[in-house]
Amino acid sequence: MPASLIQPEFKVKIDYDKCHKCGRCVQQCGWGVYSFNERPIPDDTKCRACHRCVTYCPAHCITIQKNDLAFRDNPHWTPALRKSVWRQAESGGVMLTGMGNDRPYLNVFDHLVLDACQVTNPSIDPLREPMELRTYLGRKPDSVEVETDGNGGFHLKEGTGVSNNIQLETPIIFSPMSYGSVSLNVHKSLAMAAERCGILMNTGEGGLHADLFPYQDHVIVQVASGRFGVTPEYLNRGAAMEIKIGQGAKPGIGGHLPGEKINREVSETRMIPTGTDAISPAPHHDIYSIEDLRQLIYSLKEATGYKPVGVKIAAVHNVAAIASGIVRAGADYVYLDGFRGGTGAAPQIIRDHIGIPIEIAIAVVDQRLRDEGIRNQASIIAAGSIRSSADMAKAIALGADVVAVGSAALMALGCHLCQGCHTGSCSWGLTTQKAELTRRVDPEWGAERLTNLVHAWSHELQEILGALGVNAVESLRGSRERLRAIGLDEQTCKILGVKPAGL
């Protein structure tokens, strides 16, 4: 019998007439596709189509093609499903993968369109006129209390207002990605870019490396069930703290960073021995109910002089009620992660079949909090495949305060969405701890690319606001009147609070 029934997904083609025989492809490929015998010889079975070799080939003589084997048609049994059966029959294993859900579920964002002003109110020129994106993340009081200064002026009543909010210059932040799952250079790139853009990065659950201390005012420090690297110092360094309950790519599932990724520096940051698996339990074992969440939120606040605390959850069926409970438990923001959100490693079956789209989650959470009159008590961060400024604008119009980007940030640093994060061999040097790979990301270069991305999306959001005739992002936030649906069913429209186009 053959070792595997599964044929390679891709074919690596080299035009040997053009090939310099320089061996750069051999050196660049993190997956070990190439061997060299007078010329590079590819092993198609190892290729993930990450294009590292293609990008770095000086002769441009490499191309990657789909291994488009014909299967007898059966829409029910897709080739991918057949391969899954063979793979599991061969291994007996749970299929593990990286990045986000790639199944072709209906994408709600792609069925929403935005409005623009014509005649009855003017559009606004976003390039020359003020176009404000500044956003405050955190709990806001119902009203502002003032005292007169005795001279006809007013000042804020002591201890009121929004002093505890975090100021963001644009409503984009970077999603949590732990040091361990990604490299330190990725973390540094994110932190430097966050500082330059006036936004936030998020440590994920792997602690805060000392090299990031200079950027700590732009860092959310995460507290997950494994509590890696969580110390009073860690908590106090962050601009805010985040309790991670769940993740869109793997709702209800804990984390598992394999021992191979725990080198000395990761071990120091996570405060666990090198080479040991870093396992995050599925639940927080000090949170078995909502009142326990409140207890943890307030213990974090107590430990830090009442810094903001957010709670990150995966978008699941009952997300509105859960979010309401989180806000009532005292969270300063609710981070909603939709089912297309990325991951360093998740069981494929979980990634692809659990959770709901972020668009729906934003809509129901925002509406529920409004119905309960507590929308001002917490900000909503939306994540889980925000792919462009259009997705961002639509998410904000549905009710999000801020969007968080993870996959797009990694793509800015070279990620080609090859879904091999869990292997630890990322050729782009992102989701790996191998020194020869991680050094491929120069933090200065990375920070510049991330800054460019954030600035470009911000400019595009300003263009959208201008067309909508508003000059501040708070006038788009939750303004579903500016959205219309094309090709969504009536029930979905109702849930989204969006009218169909034409109405």
Add this chain to the structure above:
Amino acid sequence: MTYDPLLERMPTSRLPSFSDREGVFGGERPAYAEESPFKIHGGCGLMGICDESGKLMSGETAIRAMAVQRDRGNGLGGGYAGYGIYPEFPDHFCFHMMYHDLAAKEAAEAVFDQYFVIDLAEPMPTRPVKGISDAPLLWRYFLAPDPHKLEMAEMTAEDYVVHTVMLINSKVDGAYVASSGKNMGAFKGVGFPEEIGHYYILEEYQGHTWVGHNRFPTNTPGWWGGAHPFTLLDWSIVHNGEISSYGINSRYLEAFGYKCTLGTDTEVAAYLFDLMLRRHKLPMELACKALASPLWSEIDRMPEDQQALMRSLRAVYGPGMLNGPFAIVLGFNGGMLALNDRIKLRPLVAARQGSVLMVASEESAMREVLKSPDKVWTPKAGEPVIARVEGMDWPIHGDLHLSASEVSCAVTGVENSCETVEVV
């Protein structure tokens, strides 16, 4: 369950007319209700004038100011509110009523009879004017709450009156309360404002404060109750421009219990004032800074304590910020407030002549009325012009304790505005 405010809160026998509503009140109440699922678009012109010494001016002043701004409207709505116009009844609540038919009048009067002492009921004086047609029956009533019933209701007089407005607007088919304040009244309808003013014989009224409006709706035929000003007790509001942030403004208000059912920016502005001034007790100047916020760049240049205040105002009231072009005048017993948007997308000109402060969409309106103003100026974007009549109170309805949904119901007359559950 819908809310029958009087039935629930008034300690009286049941109104007979409610038990046989089919007979007196009819079934559904769409006769005047402009319950639009759509956003209503439109532009307009406006004016406001106040003699801060309390000296009275003829309503002709307001008509003249609107007449020179005729081309700002399209003849589908004009209206005024005058203050200090009923010195003979300074302490009575004056109800200006619009009736679709006699049955509506009879039903509304049954409510007045039940709960008020009526000191005068009379048809609104009008004269025929070419161009004005399809006018409803217009009546006015000078009322005082029945003292015994007021005491039993354990309400302030203001709450009692707004409950009545709610009851009539939402339950009495074909009846609409145009205004219900003391010593003031709203005069509005479908037509050009000078025609409307003339129709109501406005030149025979004397007031210390007047506001006026010329409407240019783009997609509604116009109904008499839908013309500006909108009122609540003695507040009146007129508005020019279209607010591009309507979607979030209305959702923000809904979280406080208001029901934005008319689809108009004016309704939203009225509730925002009610929320900020009456319920949150913000000073008028600061409410204006929340509605037409300074730019962040401007806030960043302010002294530290003002930065903290403005940052909080914007962060907290951001969803209520009126973004897009607007100019607005709020009239009240005690003065008026005029405000335009944060980057001045709609015109607003102000003038002062002695104790008289005036605002309008065009300078010509002031030149028409004030023959020799001491000063004519354009207020800065988002900087309110506030006139205050000497010796009168600030426009906080201190005696009004109603919930947001009750206020909405009173203002719009849309029945489903009124809910028993009040979310605070």
Add this chain to the structure above:
Amino acid sequence: MMQATKTKTNGVIEGYVAREPKITIDGDTAMIEAQNVYYRNVNDAVRQVIADGAKTVKLLDINGQRYIGTGLRAKGVKIEVNGTAGNDMAMFMDGPAVEVFGNAQDGVGNTMNAGTVIVHGDAGDVLGYGMRGGKVFIKGDVGYRVGIHMKAYENHVPIMVCGGKSRDFFGEYMAGGMLVLLGMNSQFEGPLVGGYLGAGMHGGEIFLRGEVEPWQVGKECGIFVADEEDLARLRPVLEEYCAAFDMPIDEVLSVPLTKLVPISHRPYGKLYVYV
């Protein structure tokens, strides 16, 4: 119960009445009495008397009538406006000289091609929008969005001088011509000019009598002190301005002038990436 202030009239109180204004002709001067006359009748009369050979047209008791001189194509004709000129005065105007003794409302000189506008008072918002040629001289203050997108083309070079102060967006998107702000005859409190000064400017020049803070100025502008060469170019313009309002030019020039010019003709070249 109400005291009548005047006897009842049977006609609606009208701001303007659509009727022929009274016209008096004296040589090549025509006098039009415009009090409460609807703008269409006023402007019809202006066009008629010019067609009949009038070189000077005096409009009396103007108050808010729109479109005075709008679209008018005539050389050597002077229109004198007494009162408050209404919106869109001298829009698309091509040749005549309009002088207002009073204030002007919004939209003066909109897309004006040639001619002169002199206002002995203040002017409102959106003054000289898209102005392509001719001169606009305002004695006093001006509102928001003044000189937006003024542009020059071959020998069409628009010139605007405002004697008072200005609100935000002065010279926004300016593409050509000369825009001058003196800050002298003002009732505005505070600085000479608001924010977003010259935002998006990509042509022409702005002169300010006095200084501005960097925050007021659009990022597309360079800030300089006007030099001898600039003053040589400016002097004839200011002399003409001062003559119009009987102001001493020495006082105008007693304060150093700030000059704003665009840094780039393509300020947003780097903002876009082609796909």
